[in-house]
Amino acid sequence: MRFGRNEEIYGEDEPAEFLYQIVTGAVRTYRMLDDGRRQIVAFYLPGDIFGVEAGEAHLASAEAVNDSQVLVVKRASAMARAELQRDLSKQLWMLAVRELQRVQQHSLALIKSADERVAGFLLEMAGRCGSSASVDLPMSRQDIADYLGLTIETVSRTFTQFAQSGMIALETSRRVQLRNRVALGRLNA
Structure with a gap:
């Protein structure tokens, strides 16, 4: 269907x-x-x-x-x-x-900090998509927020912080390049 x-x-x-x-x-x-x-x-x-x-x-x-x-x-x-x-x-x-x-x-x-939740989400999606370099997110920032129990503003701000720190690059609003998986993994630990 x-x-x-x-x-x-x-x-x-x-x-x-x-x-x-x-x-x-x-x-x-x-x-x-x-x-x-x-x-x-x-x-x-x-x-x-x-x-x-x-x-x-x-x-x-x-x-x-x-x-x-x-x-x-x-x-x-x-x-x-x-x-x-x-x-x-x-x-x-x-x-x-x-x-x-x-x-x-x-x-x-859901008991982790916003940074930990977003980092874990990105690593989970990369793992599920079988990609180590980048991931295409089919869902919106609002979907991600509703999944992680955060506000859309917090998710967007966290993505921006991750990009500014060099952990990720936002190729498009839905395509995320994982530049520093080790740093993301430390946040998710």
């Missing part, structure tokens, strides 16, 4: 009937807080599978960050096949474990 920029894929509390894998583009999952703020739970990139839920309903909403192509599979069909195919069962188990690890890492990041 194809989804346009900011198009909803599924909503919070809707039945979790499908599993999704990104072919192209990027997807964010998020929850709206009682005070109206948006908390982004995760970003998913090509190859990532999302929509995995322990219960019968989605705990968060999902929408395309940019134009995205997503493979959609009925959850019941995948689970039935997993009962018969040991490899698929193992893959689903590893997917659940990776998702749990991602949630744990994200929750730990």
Whole structure:
């Protein structure tokens, strides 16, 4: 299926009937807080599978960050096949474990300083994109802020500080060159 920029894929509390894998583009999952703020739970990139839920309903909403192509599979069909195919069962188990690890890492990041959060985010994205030199960020600064629990001003200011110190270079608003991974890593430690 194809989804346009900011198009909803599924909503919070809707039945979790499908599993999704990104072919192209990027997807964010998020929850709206009682005070109206948006908390982004995760970003998913090509190859990532999302929509995995322990219960019968989605705990968060999902929408395309940019134009995205997503493979959609009925959850019941995948689970039935997993009962018969040991490899698929193992893959689903590893997917659940990776998702749990991602949630744990994200929750730990939220107690760090703004500099530490942004540095960790840049290193995470570079690692997920398989790049050591630069990373294309499909998401906006507001998305990054909502993911890191910061304001957009803090994220933008931190990017500028990192650029002025030589840790990164901002090739475009979405393309970041990592010039000093060691310094970024020290911040993220």
